[in-house]
Amino acid sequence: MTVHIGVIGTGMIGQDHIRRLTDVVTGAEVVAVTDVDGARAAEVASGIGARALPTGQDVIADPLVDAVVVTSWGPTHAEYVLAAIEAGKYVFCEKPLATTAEDCLRIIEAEQTFGRRLVQVGFMRRYDAGYRAMKQLLDGGQLGHPLMMHCAHRNPTVPEAYHSAMAVQDTAVHEIDTIRWLLEEEIVSAQVIQPRRTANRFEHLADPQFMLFETESGVRVDLEVFVNCQFGYDIQCETVCEAGTVRLPDPADVIVKTGAVQRTGVLQDWKDRFGAAFDREFVEWIASIDDGRLAGPSAWDGYAAAVITDAGTEALHTQRVVSVRLKDRPDLYGS
Amino acid sequence: MTVHIGVIGTGMIGQDHIRRLTDVVTGAEVVAVTDVDGARAAEVASGIGARALPTGQDVIADPLVDAVVVTSWGPTHAEYVLAAIEAGKYVFCEKPLATTAEDCLRIIEAEQTFGRRLVQVGFMRRYDAGYRAMKQLLDGGQLGHPLMMHCAHRNPTVPEAYHSAMAVQDTAVHEIDTIRWLLEEEIVSAQVIQPRRTANRFEHLADPQFMLFETESGVRVDLEVFVNCQFGYDIQCETVCEAGTVRLPDPADVIVKTGAVQRTGVLQDWKDRFGAAFDREFVEWIASIDDGRLAGPSAWDGYAAAVITDAGTEALHTQRVVSVRLKDRPDLYGS
Amino acid sequence: MTVHIGVIGTGMIGQDHIRRLTDVVTGAEVVAVTDVDGARAAEVASGIGARALPTGQDVIADPLVDAVVVTSWGPTHAEYVLAAIEAGKYVFCEKPLATTAEDCLRIIEAEQTFGRRLVQVGFMRRYDAGYRAMKQLLDGGQLGHPLMMHCAHRNPTVPEAYHSAMAVQDTAVHEIDTIRWLLEEEIVSAQVIQPRRTANRFEHLADPQFMLFETESGVRVDLEVFVNCQFGYDIQCETVCEAGTVRLPDPADVIVKTGAVQRTGVLQDWKDRFGAAFDREFVEWIASIDDGRLAGPSAWDGYAAAVITDAGTEALHTQRVVSVRLKDRPDLYGS
Amino acid sequence: MTVHIGVIGTGMIGQDHIRRLTDVVTGAEVVAVTDVDGARAAEVASGIGARALPTGQDVIADPLVDAVVVTSWGPTHAEYVLAAIEAGKYVFCEKPLATTAEDCLRIIEAEQTFGRRLVQVGFMRRYDAGYRAMKQLLDGGQLGHPLMMHCAHRNPTVPEAYHSAMAVQDTAVHEIDTIRWLLEEEIVSAQVIQPRRTANRFEHLADPQFMLFETESGVRVDLEVFVNCQFGYDIQCETVCEAGTVRLPDPADVIVKTGAVQRTGVLQDWKDRFGAAFDREFVEWIASIDDGRLAGPSAWDGYAAAVITDAGTEALHTQRVVSVRLKDRPDLYGS
Structure with missing residues (x-):
């Protein structure tokens, strides 16, 4: 069963995760992307046969998207994570979960209201x-x-x-x-x-x-x-x-x-040092979505x-x- | 573009490669399998949504199969590799390529007649x-x-x-x-x-x-x-x-x-020691099929x-x- | 030229240094020892053909003694080092040089009055x-x-x-x-x-x-x-x-x-870890006495x-x- | 008790062993040396207060010499070792013990005739x-x-x-x-x-x-x-x-x-790699002479x-x- 992914933010780390979800992780497919730089989003999308959408909210709302990856600018993280929870979709958010502890608490409250875990934070060393x-x-x-x-x-x-x-x-x-x-x-x-x-x-x-x-x-x-x-x-x-x-x-x-x-x-590079950990992080994230039981770093950890x-x-x-x-x-x- | 794979031989190493092609390598899909033990083939096939076919020749002949993986008993390798060449299909053969040097030569001759490389042999240490x-x-x-x-x-x-x-x-x-x-x-x-x-x-x-x-x-x-x-x-x-x-x-x-x-x-186990090499071997094999230029161990190496x-x-x-x-x-x- | 040594304190570390000066370091000979436990001093002395003297002051005053090693109880160090300086004799003092900074200063002042270095402190890691x-x-x-x-x-x-x-x-x-x-x-x-x-x-x-x-x-x-x-x-x-x-x-x-x-x-033991350093410490101490130029840890370091x-x-x-x-x-x- | 040593051959290795016996090993004193280059022997002798004698046989015969170290040119080893055995003196011979197996056998026979071990060969790696x-x-x-x-x-x-x-x-x-x-x-x-x-x-x-x-x-x-x-x-x-x-x-x-x-x-240098082994070799050789029981590499090993x-x-x-x-x-x- 393939998990269809929407990616918000197609900068360096976003592109790296898209490559990972496309070339390394089986069982996942990136179907929609967005970026503040629309041209960049369009280019990345065309490279993998995905659609480029105008905004992060569009990605989250897209009925074809099962789960969201947030790799946009840090100050925007909280907004997208909260929207994903509201939409009842799994969301993987690169660190930081939010730029303030207060926003993190809002996410925790939203997730509690939803009733089970949807959020995973990108602390890859655990892998x-x-x-x-x-x-x-x-x-x-x-x-x-x-x-x-x-x-x-x-x-x-x-x-x-x-x-x-x-x-x-x-x-x-x-x-x-x-x-x-x-x-x-x-x-x-x-x-x-x-x-x-x-x-x-x-x-x-x-x-x-x-x-x-x-x-x-x-x-x-x-x-x-x-x-x-x-x-x-x-x-x-x-x-x-x-x-x-x-x-x-x-x-x-x-x-x-x-x-x-x-x-x-x-x-010389953190991507070499932790490349295998990043791969494993996404492999296990996709598998845990299949299972319906997130096990990675939580909103509490964020x-x-x-x-x-x-x-x-x-x-x-x-x-x-x-x-x-x-x-x-x-x-x-x-x- | 997905490469559709047929696997001949669903013993331990065959199953391991099927798992790899399914869970680790993107861009590949195992669509047909066979085994001398038909029940085992059927069980493996059902686990991945592939078809179990009666014989190796059937797998090779299957129009849905783009490329063949031979992981059957050693003495049967040459026959299947030759048939794959005749069918003009890429074939990955676990070592040995054949149990006699003479059979290896026949494969080399067939590949030369075909005019370009189709065969790769499973020497994973190169990865x-x-x-x-x-x-x-x-x-x-x-x-x-x-x-x-x-x-x-x-x-x-x-x-x-x-x-x-x-x-x-x-x-x-x-x-x-x-x-x-x-x-x-x-x-x-x-x-x-x-x-x-x-x-x-x-x-x-x-x-x-x-x-x-x-x-x-x-x-x-x-x-x-x-x-x-x-x-x-x-x-x-x-x-x-x-x-x-x-x-x-x-x-x-x-x-x-x-x-x-x-x-x-x-x-304690060669699968732990060379697990990453096996993964890379198949990732690069699939990529080289996409490119149309095999680069791995050749029939000559076999x-x-x-x-x-x-x-x-x-x-x-x-x-x-x-x-x-x-x-x-x-x-x-x-x- | 042999340096004749008097040792004040024949406990574990004292005996170890005596063994070192006798068996490892050439150019040195332990000629006199003392200890608060007179029987122990006598036994140690007889083992190496040295004399056991009643007190540390006797060892320092002994005209056959060229240089003094102080391995007695810490609180007695300052007294012996000061006496050795007064006698114009080289003195190797195990750490601590003295149990108070004030006593260390008294030693420094005495050495300055004498006009050149006589004191070395037993910080063996430098070796x-x-x-x-x-x-x-x-x-x-x-x-x-x-x-x-x-x-x-x-x-x-x-x-x-x-x-x-x-x-x-x-x-x-x-x-x-x-x-x-x-x-x-x-x-x-x-x-x-x-x-x-x-x-x-x-x-x-x-x-x-x-x-x-x-x-x-x-x-x-x-x-x-x-x-x-x-x-x-x-x-x-x-x-x-x-x-x-x-x-x-x-x-x-x-x-x-x-x-x-x-x-x-x-x-498991500091004596194994730093045994070669202790040896070298004494080899170099004896050599520096021969040269008339102490180079090891000084009273200032103490x-x-x-x-x-x-x-x-x-x-x-x-x-x-x-x-x-x-x-x-x-x-x-x-x- | 000091073992008085005569050294035959004051080339590089001979001088190194003399330094070792003088500066590193306690309980030994080099009292006589010789070399085919009489001037070199004289210079080495004067540096340590020993006597330079005209020939190896003179060194062996010298009544002040308790034990002999042979570091001369390989072809001369057998002659000196045999002479030392005849004189009933301990002899440390650098490798080779002799340049022919026959000469080694003559040494073995001589030592057997003498009735106990006198010969040690310089295989320092055992130390x-x-x-x-x-x-x-x-x-x-x-x-x-x-x-x-x-x-x-x-x-x-x-x-x-x-x-x-x-x-x-x-x-x-x-x-x-x-x-x-x-x-x-x-x-x-x-x-x-x-x-x-x-x-x-x-x-x-x-x-x-x-x-x-x-x-x-x-x-x-x-x-x-x-x-x-x-x-x-x-x-x-x-x-x-x-x-x-x-x-x-x-x-x-x-x-x-x-x-x-x-x-x-x-x-970069064997002397650095095995310096401590050479030291120990001589320390144990001198100690075994004191004990009267040689334990190092024997004439049989040579x-x-x-x-x-x-x-x-x-x-x-x-x-x-x-x-x-x-x-x-x-x-x-x-x-």
Whole structure:
């Protein structure tokens, strides 16, 4: 059975997801697209034999569309997600779910009113093989309770438009979701420390930044965000437990010995690092729609990420420890 | 554009490829299947909405079938491949292309008569990311000319039906193709040495076996085949060149420190080790059919593998160095 | 030329150093020892053909003694070091140089009065091959300026007498010296965070603890101290610079594949981890005495460690960021 | 108690051992040296306060000399070793023990006549931490019986004087001893295969060469000897057993990420790779003299190495499998 998809937003990530839904994921077909740039939408649509519609609301309303993918500009996400819920359609929304915690709450309320989950948020790391092996091991309990996590999120460079708070909102947000998912508990505080700045950055940017999070049970997480590290796209995560540690592997690459060194390559792009995770994310999303039981990151996860990144942003500006205050979690999102 | 596939042989590997063509590869649809066990064929067909046909010839003849996948019992391969060529249809044949070099030659002749490539043989290692990175590096020339290759092919255990010559015909055949592909030259001799046998095997089996190959330019390849190594499915390959070496990585896994050791898991199954390569093999096969230009392992590669495994089998029985004598390569298969 | 050594304190570490000076280091001979336990001193002395003297002051005054090793109880260190300076003899003092910063200052003043360096403090990590390779690379400048360091100091278990502040004073003190030496700048603040406690500890102990240090130029250092980690003695250090990172290797061990895992051993004991560094420390100390130019960790380094561990201890008790206030560095100790 | 040493041959390796016996090993003192180049001997002697004597026989006869180290030109070894045995003095002889198997047998007979071991041969790999850990594991039996070994011995380059047979006699001889020691059985045949030659060599030299050995119980060992590999001094050894494999680690080095690669250094010199093993070799030799019980590589091991390298040399010239024929092992050398 084929799930017919409408895509709102045909920029880089939208096109990448369209390619994925067309060429990688079986059981899905993109039938309608839209974009603020109508010409771009038309071009993308013609490439896959889909229709280009004038607006996101048209895509959602289209009776041929079973499920919606929202990859438009962040500030528009909430509106489209709410409309999809109202239409009773599944909706996959790239992060952020909404640009404010209040809008996330409105989505949660709408979904509760509808009565079952329709929304999935694009936190793709939950689909990475390494993180999954780590979660399986943590869940198995052989290592005892987690006590600390040491993480690093490094990009080779960022464009000039990247500003310091984006290190929390756009970069660390991935670790924020991963921490919550791996540990199965909420984050209760955030802190941002600014080390000596690298010379390899635009003047306005604090880079690297070093973040600290605490969870309900007292697990402490440290996260280096270094977005001009020069050498590659490098994701590190080690969870230290009572009886041992578990660490993500570096991506496998051939091992070369030449010129007095042994070396392996370091990836340069997040699309290479998490390409398989993105694929799996959509494969499982489509399968869960077939099943009628969404299992991926929920609107609650999107809400929690919003509250925590807000706290992180405040922590960045105040250089203080900032508490995270979440509402009670509705039953729809588990206990 | 969807390529409609007929599958001959719905055993384990046939079913796995059907699942792949259905769930993983976009742009393909399995529309007809057959099997010597008609009930099994019917069951598989019904699971995917395809038709079960009485015979392989029926599948090939079916006007709805654009391309054929042959995953039946080895001795039947040649017949089906020849019939597909006669019908002018693309055919993907699992190894072996045929059980004798003579039958492989007949296929080559038929394909030449047809005038362009229709046949692809299932040597999936050419689609493995590690081997591909190795080939790219060798092709780049920075390491100079290859001089030696050290390989190992280890299985945790094999069933009682596995006999000593299968170490050449079923196991080493993968390295034989890989060597030819990586080095872009032919193998000219084979030798099989039998070390002390492991106690962990059925009485009739020589295990491990240690094979030596020589190529046209004098590259020497050694290959450990150890099919009851107990600890896992483990593939090693290092190419030693004039200016350095390049080695396959072990598959990435989380790194755990506990109980006085640091450890990573070792895979147990070839389907886990080469799952992504199988996927890519079919994705690229379907894409090359769309393009009308097959690029994967050819009938010539199937023929060469047959001649070399024959030489290897003779080497195993005689414990001597056996020369490999190939016909001249027809222009259809490059220079 | 043989340097004749007197050893004050023949407990475990004293005996270990005596063995080292006798069996490993050439050009040195232990000629006199003492201990609060006279019988133990006598036994140790007879084992190496040295004399047991009644007191540390006797050892220092002994005209046959060229240089003194102080491995007695920490609170007695300052007295012996000051006496050695007064006697104009070289003195190697295990950490701490003194139990208070004030006593360290008295030593510094005495050494300045004497006019050249006589004191070396036992920070042996400066002699570890891995740390030295890291320092060489950092000094070379190819990686740009250091920005962050991520460290971990893990012991399998500690005895009941170990209390929370020892994590700073006895454990982290090694990293404190290493940071100063690697970065060649002073630490300006310390903070201690207490994560969820492991169940595998005595009730009174906060374990693990997570420490943060800042240096003059703004480098931020994080240090996990986890003294009941169960799995081994594990030292990690990664320095993140503007153009790359450098990380200590794990100690080399044979790589074993068996039982579905690949594994290497993890050391259990600091004496195994730093045995070669201890050897080298004494080889170089003796050589520098021969040269008349001490080059190892100085009284200033001992003083700085005292001030920083005081700040760390206050940070631990107050859970606040505590500033480190050092006196100006005298010329005797470089700029 | 100090062992007084006389050194015959003060070339590079002789000087290195003198430095070691002087600066690294306690309990030993070099008191007399000689060399065919009397001026060199005199200079070396004056540097350590020893006497330079006219001939090797003078050194052996010197009543102040307790034990002799033979590091002269290979063809002179047998004469000095025999003289030392006659004088009843311990003698450490660098490889080869003698340049012919016959001379090795004369030494064995002389030692038997004397009635206990006096001779140790300089196979230093038995003192390398990695090989020792491997041996301990093999001896423990958890991995079952060894079945195969895969080895590589790579040098960055060799001088023009190096000729093809030296790959057996000077290079592979180290693996030959290591194999016998690790497996505790004799080698029964040798074969040498010559792959395509690297362009990076002098015209007269076959490089690389690929050697095969078989042991009494049927273990098969393959050894790549590649003495112009360009990239470094690289020693590999993996032993494949019935229940798993064990492999030497690469030497530990800091791990650097920069410029899109992760890299560690590769050593360039055997003195760096086996420096610690050489040190330990002499420490244990001196200790065993103190004990009166030599435990290191014996004259029998030197004899076996001579017979096997003879077979290997014949194999190199004939390109055939050559059998190794050893005399019965005298009781003096264990069973």
